[in-house]
Amino acid sequence: MAESARQIADELRERIRSGELAPGARLPGEPALVRDHGVAKETARRALTLLVTEGLAVRRRGSGTYVRDFRPIRRVANRRLAQDGWAAGRSIWQADLEDRPLSVTDLTVEEAPAPPRVAQALGLAKGEAVLVRDRRFVVEDQPVQLATSYLPAELVRDSAIARPDTGPGGTYARLAELGLSPDRFVEELRARMPAPDEAERLQLAEGTPVVEVWRTAFIEDGRAVELNRMLLDAGVYVMEYHLSS
Secondary structure, eight states: OOHHHHHHHHHHHHHHHHHHTTTOOOOHHHHHHHHHHHHHHHHHHHHHHHHHHHSEEEEEETTTEEEEEEEEEEHHHHHHOHHHTTTTOOOOOHHTTTTOEEEEEEEEEEEOOOOHHHHHHHHHTTTTTEEEEEEEETTTTEEEEEEEEEEHHHTTTGGGGGGOOOTTTHHHHHHHTTTTTOOOEEEEEEEEEHHHHHHHHHOEEEEEEEEEEEEEEOOOTTTEEEEEEEEEEGGEEEEOOOOOO
């Protein structure tokens, strides 16, 4: 009896996890899967697509499907947002990447009227000006995250936050210098499929989902001073949280 796409994907997944198919190895192509499993070409294609969607494999145009060789980024929210990191001038990315190379591309900094969700989160009047920092993060030549930060323009327009390079410790260190040190963060996460422009900017394989994170930074008196919308390639991240009662 011919196997299903799910059964074929399960078998290939086990070969990947066991190390039989190493990172960077080429997976059996559709003709080989058709021959070895007695399935239609469409079934073979769906099996490979399942592995791509799960983030275990990547397609290379004109070459085939390969085991992903990008080491996952372990995003430990508690550690990356710890004050003793950014207050000491370290990037919050150091908690995620250690010595892996990181670059920031497509960086823009501008003032704009606050969108409704942003105005509500920051306690601003409708259309009040916010400073918008939009950028793309690239690790080992692979785009992994888009991020757009919104801050009340009245608070930060004359500070280093309004410059492309915010300096050691980033935005949170500069807020602290303004007497607006964040002491609490709230993150909301949801998984979804990307819009076409998002998939293009992150160079996502077809069928790859993203994780959308909205993070709000609060200061001691309860005011929100930043709203950051992040879009993560779900195939390259492990999300880790440490909770205590």
